[in-house]
Amino acid sequence: MVAVRRATAPLLLAGALLLTGCSDDAPAAPAPAAPAPAPVVTRTTTTPTPSPSPSSVTSVAPPSTPSTPSEAGKVVVLDPGHNGGNGAHPAEINRQVPAGRGQTKPCNTTGTATNAGYPEHAFTFDVAQRVGKALADKGIKVVYTRQDDNGVGPCVDRRAAIGNDADADAVVSIHADGSEAAGANGFHVAYSAPPLNAAQGEPSTRLAQTLRDTMRTGGFSTANYIGTNGLSARADLAGLNLSTRPAALVECGNMRNATEAARMTSADGRQQFATAIAAAIEAYLAS
Template identity: 80%
Template sequence: MVAVRRAIAPLLLAGALLLTGCEEDAPAAPAPAPVTTRTVTPTPTTVTPSPSPSLPPSSAAAPPVASGKVVVLDPGHNGGNGAHPAEINRQVPAGRGQTKPCNTTGTATNAGYPEHAFTWDVAQRIGKALADKGIRVVYTRQNDTGVGPCVDKRAAVGNDANADAVVSIHADGSTAAGANGFHVAYSSPPLNAAQGAPSTRLAQVVRDTMRSDGFSTSNYIGGNGLSARTDLGGLNLSTRPAVLVECGNMRNAAEAARMTSAEGRQQYASAIAAAIEAYLAS
């Protein structure tokens, strides 16, 4: 949103001046600060001005459209998962009568930069951008050194927070030749009302915004940047509008370079934050 500010100076007589963005991995195959209106008062002259027309009072800046909303951010995986195989391999409910491992270790670039570090960093950047707009941000994990939480617990965080949107951040690890691009997954067919039109619309807004910001849609998973899924526990168990964003393929050299750089992670975060804002405002 762009705040429009106008400075209106009174008219004086002659001599006066006018101043002027893999909960489970896929199958292998910030915003401008509020503007403060500043009224510049001309320096008085010896000329006696005629009465000025009545001016409307300056109104205070309206609160952001999304102020008061709640967003849950779910950074995929966790830094301690690899050291606790028994815990993360424990079977938990995954919706649709399925069970799945509690969590996974995630993937990494060929140079070893881990998915859990990428998702944590991007989620923190998204969260800051949203919080600056008055949006309450809740995270499914509080650091990048712990274990889990399990996918069912991650879903419960969004449900318990009565989130207006739940966005899970991931990156893929496909070794297929030439595999690249992002896609947005959502639970389908829907198991409740929130998984229907609200989640589908959230997925479309994230897809459209990321594409507008120069990110290419996946050429190997889903279609046109969207992927309807039945097997992602965090989405199946959600009773709030929820999507999972696979930001790209960490095994692709170009995308790995982008994910590894702070500038690239900020680009992902800015696009996803803008998409969430747009969804909340619509």
């Protein structure tokens, strides 16, 4: 979400309600080369076989031992941006909270929406649930920063704390942008820069690049209006500034772009976003 986005009428109950963005025009710092994709591991199931008669005995190999994917048992925190109840609680979400680097920011915002009114908070929650299911099916523990789409918050500092407290192997925030710039389209991935701790250095940069590369492979185009080659170095995002775990924020596309809005509004389109993000997280955890 960019700072210039405008909220839809249903979400703003008071003129004081603040919308904030997850993007600026700062160019991204160069990222390291993308890691090699993780090998595919196949589980083997052995079915008991009846004992053969003495006349038909042949040499039988011992059953193989099932293997475990390298990412199984890892912890991933998924942070779907905003919340459905934020618009009805302007005082609560506008209160200032720590944002890192000596900054404060509003607790949270309403987010943006498509021109037809489909809200960012609904999009991010749906995609996060799809990503989480795909990861959980692989034995990965998934923690969400919010459990539904009708609550308020949590505040941006609390969202970062959830990832830290979970000792997450990766924290991925899921958002969508709301740029009014003519022709603005494409996704980008933000990461904290300059880093404030070791996790914000190489691990977060590698996570951001893996997300970028995998989304490209999944058929998504990088943003033509922000960042560099789909990456955006940021010093103003509380969730990234306050993280002590590898963290990145994916702006899946521009909700004000008609083509991208149609994809985000479609269940099939949201599944495409989720498939790419889940694959990127798996590749990162296995690297």
